[in-house]
Amino acid sequence: MLIGAVLTALFAGAALLSLVWVPHDVARLDIAARLLPPSPAHPLGTDHFGRDMLSMLMEGARTSIAVALVAVGIGLGLGVPLGLWAAAARGTWLDDVIMRGNDLIFAFPSLVIAILITAVFGPSAVNAILAIGIFNIPVFARVARGAALPIWTLDYVMAARVAGKGKARISTEHVLPNITNLLIVQATIQFSLGILAEAALSYVGLGAQPPTASWGRMLADAQTMIYTEPQLAVLPGLTIVGMVLGLNLLGDGLRDHLDPRLRRRAP
Amino acid sequence: MVRSLLSRILSLSVSLVVASMVIFLMLQAVPGDPAAFMLGLNAQPDTIAALRADLGLEGSLGQRYLTWVKGMLAGDFGQSYTYRVPVADLVVDRIGVSAPLAVYALILSVVLAVPIGLIAASRRGGAADWGMMGATQLGIAIPNFWFAMLLVLVFAVKLRWVSAGGFPGWSDPLAAIKALTLPAIALALPQASILARVLRSAVLDTLDQDYIRTARAKGLSQRATVVRHALRNAAIPVLTILGLQFSFLLAGAIIIENVFFLPGLGRLIFQGITQRDLIVVQSVTMLLVFAVICVTFLVELTYLLADPRLRRR
Numbered sequence: 001m002l003i004g005a006v007l008t009a010l011f012a013g014a015a016l017l018s019l020v021w022v023p024h025d026v027a028r029l030d031i032a033a034r035l036l037p038p039s040p041a042h043p044l045g046t047d048h049f050g051r052d053m054l055s056m057l058m059e060g061a062r063t064s065i066a067v068a069l070v071a072v073g074i075g076l077g078l079g080v081p082l083g084l085w086a087a088a089a090r091g092t093w094l095d096d097v098i099m100r101g102n103d104l105i106f107a108f109p110s111l112v113i114a115i116l117i118t119a120v121f122g123p124s125a126v127n128a129i130l131a132i133g134i135f136n137i138p139v140f141a142r143v144a145r146g147a148a149l150p151i152w153t154l155d156y157v158m159a160a161r162v163a164g165k166g167k168a169r170i171s172t173e174h175v176l177p178n179i180t181n182l183l184i185v186q187a188t189i190q191f192s193l194g195i196l197a198e199a200a201l202s203y204v205g206l207g208a209q210p211p212t213a214s215w216g217r218m219l220a221d222a223q224t225m226i227y228t229e230p231q232l233a234v235l236p237g238l239t240i241v242g243m244v245l246g247l248n249l250l251g252d253g254l255r256d257h258l259d260p261r262l263r264r265r266a267p
Numbered sequence: 268m269v270r271s272l273l274s275r276i277l278s279l280s281v282s283l284v285v286a287s288m289v290i291f292l293m294l295q296a297v298p299g300d301p302a303a304f305m306l307g308l309n310a311q312p313d314t315i316a317a318l319r320a321d322l323g324l325e326g327s328l329g330q331r332y333l334t335w336v337k338g339m340l341a342g343d344f345g346q347s348y349t350y351r352v353p354v355a356d357l358v359v360d361r362i363g364v365s366a367p368l369a370v371y372a373l374i375l376s377v378v379l380a381v382p383i384g385l386i387a388a389s390r391r392g393g394a395a396d397w398g399m400m401g402a403t404q405l406g407i408a409i410p411n412f413w414f415a416m417l418l419v420l421v422f423a424v425k426l427r428w429v430s431a432g433g434f435p436g437w438s439d440p441l442a443a444i445k446a447l448t449l450p451a452i453a454l455a456l457p458q459a460s461i462l463a464r465v466l467r468s469a470v471l472d473t474l475d476q477d478y479i480r481t482a483r484a485k486g487l488s489q490r491a492t493v494v495r496h497a498l499r500n501a502a503i504p505v506l507t508i509l510g511l512q513f514s515f516l517l518a519g520a521i522i523i524e525n526v527f528f529l530p531g532l533g534r535l536i537f538q539g540i541t542q543r544d545l546i547v548v549q550s551v552t553m554l555l556v557f558a559v560i561c562v563t564f565l566v567e568l569t570y571l572l573a574d575p576r577l578r579r580r
Contacts, residue, residue, distance in 0.1 A: 103278070103282075104282055108286065109556060110514070112517065115536065116293060116548070116552055117293070120294060120297050199410050204522060219410075219413055223526070226424065227424055230424075237413035240408075240409075241413075244407075244410075248408060249404065
């Protein structure tokens, strides 16, 4: 968990830093300085357009994190209320409709539909966010409903109902705080999946468009030069692996930490 | 049993209908007229109108939807705008690459995952367990298209064992399988990692059961207990994951086919997108969604057969 937190913080820090400062401007091409090996001026070298690799990776971190974060936000913002609503209306047609709808979205091969969405509405970071975010909704709805159901049977919820609180108030005041742990863990997992999905979409040219730097696009560019300049392909890949690994370790660690029953199950 | 089966078939049909509507409507939202696009800038309005009628673009939204669905059901996926051949023919051609690739990857991931999961579970907390679970963490975190590029770098560029991409066709089965090997490995890595982790925790769950203790008490070795009792009972969650993975496998194949320039369904979709061959995109996407929904349905069915407790609801 510690390793995960450190890795995640490292990439988040790099992304934040890139908002105010990067070593070199990535929108400026400098053909004279193309394909330079690592040096003090360019710690990770430069690419085929003379752009500084470190700056590209930092900006790419910003793109990835922004896309995945907003996609998780969509999932949390729409999925959790739906799940809570379904749990509050347990056994009624409303619960049924919400959960069937979720199953339906689940049935779609997510990346295929994401490709379709971005292909139809044009490749851009915003459409990538939407495409990834839609598939986060049923995940969070399911987790929220599953976790909320047992809480509805507890005595203090009964007490709140006797006291005259409505279902919406009970959901927000009593149920939600008790399922936050689970939601945080799920958000970490969806976040890392979002990073991978964003990389895949931008790799096939359907994510953030140039000059915005993105890890997937860097890999796509590097693929044509893999014979001569393999390091251009290795660096962004390692970065993605580091980020996703960090998030997964963090998620696992959080889950074990927040749920004592799982602690003996390590690693 | 019959009732739950019927309700599942009903929800399967509803899924398919809604899926087809979503896909159809989404592609209606694409700006531009395919007929005008095909004929170029200097086309006469009446030529465009004639081609529109020819392509089945006339009529109300509902009519066109029904024509498309009826055609799909009869095996007629429409006429490709750019290739001028039935989409069904293109699909048949391409499926000969995509389906074997998916099956190959599935086999590889099971072959890799089962021993890893079993060994890790039977040595819980030991060095082998930690090492293997660490390796699977890494396997999940690696984007498969990047792993594919690394494989190309090592085995095609440096060692020159295989070619970096392309597909020679099935006339020489050995060469065909060789060409699919790297893509299949790249696809299998993340799947195998997930599967191994699920298998491990499923086996660990069953190892806590009383019947396992009984088996050990009557003198069965640890290995025999795991293989004969734990593995069989762990099969259900593993089967579920395998079914769910089919969807990821398909999506992954689309990306991987692009890395290796394999002429499969994934390449077909991308060509359709770039050439505005919308009917190809529409029909192939529907086909993929259909496949995923059906596999999910089959998995639920096996579930129902395997576990009598689930039949009641």
